[in-house]
Amino acid sequence: MLSDFPTYSLSNHFKMRHANLVESFQSILPTESVLYETEDLKPYECDGLSAYRQLPMIAVLPGNEAEIIEILKICEAEKIPVVARGAGTGLSGGALPHADGVLLSLAKLNEILEIDPVACTARVQPGVRNLAISEAAEAYGLYYAPDPSSQIACTIGGNVAENSGGVHCLKYGLTVHNILKLRVLTIEGDVLEIGSEALDSPGFDLLALMSGSEGMLGIITEITVKLLPIPEAAQLVMAAFDDIEKAGAAVANIIRAGIVPAGLEMMDKMTIAAVEAFIHAGYDPDAAAIVLCESDGSNEAVAEEIEKIRGIMRESGAVRIDTARGEAERRRFWAGRKAAFPAAGRVSPDYYCMDGTIPRKHLAEVLRRIEDLSSEFGLRCMNVFHAGDGNLHPLILYDANRSGELEKAEAFGARILEICIEAGGSLTGEHGVGIEKLNQMCLQFGDAERDLFHAVKAAFDPDSLLNPGKAIPSLHRCAEFGAMHVHRGDEQFPDLPRF
């Protein structure tokens, strides 16, 4: 208990430890790579989920692998928590610093080490931006497929940590499907070569285990990614519907017809309005929902597939079907979808982005329940949907300056995730659990599964020093949450009706 100790001795102890650590790091890193003053640490206090903020004790910015090895040695010896960070664009608080820990920024490791145009691979450092890989590969007619919306800024290291997706993952897969090899440092000082330049590796699939592990198993220092030939052609169909259920049925009909589109996205009425007001993408403003469906591949395949898609949209009751006239219009249609989040930021002071996944067939029902919750909580909600792979991004609009609204938005979001889990889905498709969704992890998994997750972590990080407290809730936390969960309505929002 804190109260058992005289506070001055605790803070003295802390100060000494802090000063010693700063000195230790300064002995192995250039002075400017060790940050410890509050104003220098400020930029690291949160990631893309800015509702959670915490200053780290120290931030270090190593420039190469050798320096990271030295940093980890010190942290291991002193039992100091280490939180890795790329560009800090994550949306679940995965890179939220630890108050008594070191924030390890990998931003300086930003070199593309090698592009092999014949093997179609790129070997890069973790701090390389996602889009920078495709830009560098373009000269060889190649690109890196996973394209999260934040691809201008987010780093490939962060993509591996979160197993990021994007709008093309129904056809091209997630990060886990597009990486070949990782170089990983363990907190115990081992260098692991996971995966290889071949298509498989002996032993357990640790490459899959590392993907989406949220910086809790090791520190990635090098990544070899797969590159794909840039498709000869790409074409987009925008279909408008007067009913969201018809739009959902159109999506199912496309899949039923044996088409795997390169992209298959859906937006609801409120999103369309927000996006149109923002960037004039050319969507039908009267539509209840629109579906964007992209085909890519050879010229012949695209021409034929687009005709099929148009036919299916028509049969599914679309009120307007536009095929992009030329590349400029195709980009504009996509720009609307990719601007959905900032558009939300224009119609509301704050928004809270959720990331549930559901089996597609439950879409209409889940959207109806979200609508009900929206009136229950008195908060608006925009829905964008990676329809092809069942990944729903409800954007809850709120105003943090109004007392209680953030808490309401969080409670609303938690209910949405619970609905996704009930529908047989998952609480996170691509944003990760981080600090944000720990409670819902208690609902999606039982004690035994969570127990095994902790066991997996222990196999890599026995003292739990890497990003501790994230992604997997403790059994204790779940016990408490379970008790709270039953009474939630009574305790937090006694004025809200419950049914």
Added chain:
Amino acid sequence: MEAIVEHLTECVVKANENKQALCIRGGGSKDFYGNPKGLHDSKLETGPYRGIVDYDPTELVVSVRAGTPLNELESLLSEHGQMLAFEPPGFNETATLGGCIASGLSGPRRAYNGAARDFVLGIKLLDGQGRILNFGGRVMKNVAGYDVSRLMTGAMGTLGVLLEVSLKVLPKPETERTLCFELPVEQALETMRRCAGQTLPVSATCHIDRRLYIRLSGIESAVDAAHVKLGGDEFGDNLSFWESIKNQTHPFFRDNKRLWRLSVKPTAPPFSITCEQAIEWGGALRWFAAAKDYDATAVRAQAEKAGGHATLFRGNDPSIPAFHPLQPALLKIHQRLKRQFDPVGIFNPRRLYPEF
């Protein structure tokens, strides 16, 4: 079905108490694969736990009990115009889906559509303590918790008993055509690489008996256009040729010899070897049909030099570990994971590595 799960759980709990090794077995189609089972291991049969749990073609997801025959699953998917896109080898008609995922093997389409692990979405697992655990799910994207489902793929049953698997499935291509070229190995490899750098509907490549076979799959017009671009003769017996490569019924695989599987960087130059070889996966998979006394150390060194690893696939010998040895740091992680999933070490001991 519940009774079967109860029985399996009981067996695991009992084996745990008695420290009795269990050899998990579906249909036995891959008994030859991996290090041989111990003499005193008792069999844990998963075959009776069979059947499709859920299949909705518009979701592109199927959930299947582990004992379900692979044939049965594939014909069901086929009825709905869908398939397992990793084209798993069954080797014979007894193969089950559980064994297919536990071995993690993929067929000719692997280099173009992905591997078994790429299509695994969720699993139900019986662990070493007799607990039934669920990981992943029936959705395409899921980053809640560590990816235990993919970790099980290819683990050769050493981490637990697979009870149920959910897989992503894909539509079958509208049309398929195989082109055939008479080419020496160097030029065949070069052609394979050229194909990989372009948008071509290639779904399989194989160089065997001095011939390069390229399979095109997709919309007819795209297949036609690719055929014009690549040239070559249309090979008539498309289906049975790829079946014979996938299931290794082709004469190349069938002689009484030692079969090495080298998984390497696809651009690795041709190996200069004295035995016959076949090449698949755009150059990334090389099969050596070697004599019994062929030097294992040399094969493994060659594979490493080519950025990959070598498996003694058939013709196993107790003196040669079937799978490529792991670096010490990786072995340490493997042993620790094994202890966490199966503390007493009852599941398929030494089948994957002699150390666990």
